[in-house]
Amino acid sequence: AQSVAQPEDQVNVAEGNPLTVKCTYSVSGNPYLFWYVQYPNRGLQFLLKYITGDNLVKGSYGFEAEFNKSQTSFHLKKPSALVSDSALYFCAVRDPRAGGSYIPTFGRGTSLIVHP
């Protein structure tokens, strides 16, 4: 079975500071990992994904994520936070060996609050 955990319900950071939103996963094989962002009263939007290759993945709006197989983590990062980055962030995982549906499992979400 595949699962994903976002250990922090909320992350607070000052504008201009680096931010990290944590995600750990559990799959039986090599994972496919995704980050999505949800702004208030909107649907989820895709940010970035790791499939294979370079462990550092770059995505939309200046975000990046680092895949760490030994720690089973896929933390989302940004060098300099903006107030407009304040939103709900979801990590998701797929196990390509699971077969069947290819439906991802989502974490519970982390609320990022960037203070001016």
Next chain:
Amino acid sequence: NAGVTQTPKFQVLKTGQSMTLQCAQDMNHEYMSWYRQDPGMGLRLIHYSVGAGITDQGEVPNGYNVSRSTTEDFPLRLLSAAPSQTSVYFCASSEVGSYTEAFFGQGTRLTVV
């Protein structure tokens, strides 16, 4: 290109009423799914479909039905609404392949009184 379109955006139902949440996508995606989002619970999968004529249950299917008669449409039916079904519902679609990202609709906020 509209992407994934959900209707209605808001709905209030009385306990016991039935209704259908509509979802349509214009990207020719094979995979479609319905999630509900509740505070502190994240996204929970209700039902999904891997192609026209094929549906399956997710994590929380009770009280909901789906059908997939076309590639484009994936309606979600609430058979007899209960207050526990008060939630925000999201429809998503994606291309074939476990490496593809999902596209989400704007959501339907449902309140059952």
